[in-house]
Amino acid sequence: MIWGPLLRTYQNRYAAFLARTVIHKTAPADFFLKFMSKQKNPLGTAAYALTFDFDFEKDIDAFPYLLDTLKKHDIQAGFAVIGKFVEKYPDIHKRAVDDGHEIINHSYTHPDNPHWAPDRYFNKLTYAEQKDEIEKAHEIYHNILGIDPIGFRTPHYGNLHTESVYPILAELGYKYSSSTAACGYKGFGAPSIHSHGITEIPTGCSLNFPLAIFDSWNMLRKDNPFLGDDDLFVDEFKKTIKVVSEHCLFLTHYFDPYDIVENNKLERIISCLKKTGIETIRYCDLF
Numbered sequence: 001m002i003w004g005p006l007l008r009t010y011q012n013r014y015a016a017f018l019a020r021t022v023i024h025k026t027a028p029a030d031f032f033l034k035f036m037s038k039q040k041n042p043l044g045t046a047a048y049a050l051t052f053d054f055d056f057e058k059d060i061d062a063f064p065y066l067l068d069t070l071k072k073h074d075i076q077a078g079f080a081v082i083g084k085f086v087e088k089y090p091d092i093h094k095r096a097v098d099d100g101h102e103i104i105n106h107s108y109t110h111p112d113n114p115h116w117a118p119d120r121y122f123n124k125l126t127y128a129e130q131k132d133e134i135e136k137a138h139e140i141y142h143n144i145l146g147i148d149p150i151g152f153r154t155p156h157y158g159n160l161h162t163e164s165v166y167p168i169l170a171e172l173g174y175k176y177s178s179s180t181a182a183c184g185y186k187g188f189g190a191p192s193i194h195s196h197g198i199t200e201i202p203t204g205c206s207l208n209f210p211l212a213i214f215d216s217w218n219m220l221r222k223d224n225p226f227l228g229d230d231d232l233f234v235d236e237f238k239k240t241i242k243v244v245s246e247h248c249l250f251l252t253h254y255f256d257p258y259d260i261v262e263n264n265k266l267e268r269i270i271s272c273l274k275k276t277g278i279e280t281i282r283y284c285d286l287f
Helices: 003-026 028-036 057-072 083-088 090-098 127-145 165-172 216-221 230-246 262-276
Strands: 047-054 078-081 102-105 192-195 198-200 250-255 279-281
Touching (some): 078 090, 083 090, 090 127, 216 230
Parallel strands (some): 047 279, 078 102
């Protein structure tokens, strides 16, 4: 009885893989522009939101340099941070808040994380457990940082994201989630209302890889990465931002702090944003 559904799932995934491969090899830039041009840009002008996910100790190690660099260039970003890390390293997180950056709820323990919850997965938690992860993190942000976040990002998001988070977020008075990928979401890369009054802000793709998430893991670190080279990574970012600016689109990415600070990638990305003159925003600026 189970073989039919399993086979269909496999076939659908294989079909998606083939479609992505063909598009990425033949006409990725055309697809990117046609896809992104369908979005309803809430700002009406070219805009870019820069965010970072702090999942590991090495991300905390990169935190001071990241803050120094962003402050140097007068850019405010979104930081998806774990409640446990805020408890352990309150001062650096307080500095981020003082510098005007947005704190995004990234759960209390970050299930499927080697530090606290290596054998738990967010999509396998019960509703009550998911709610506890989100609420406990919110309490930490409030008590230690003196803030009440309005947004959430599911740990590892993508396939680990579940529809059950939206009523939880609505109950907390949150405004948005950023837990899906632009290439697989209805908003065509722009924020749009999902359910329970919650806006979903999908993380973005890039000009030559419109059906992939543009982040350091997909582009540089996974087995058979799409790019595998820091210089190619930065060049892809520059080409993407140029198109976003020219066509008045909305785009957002997330990066791993420990990775983006290596080989001067962060400085080069920021330089591109400055030269293009594109407006850089935080998610909270949309509300």
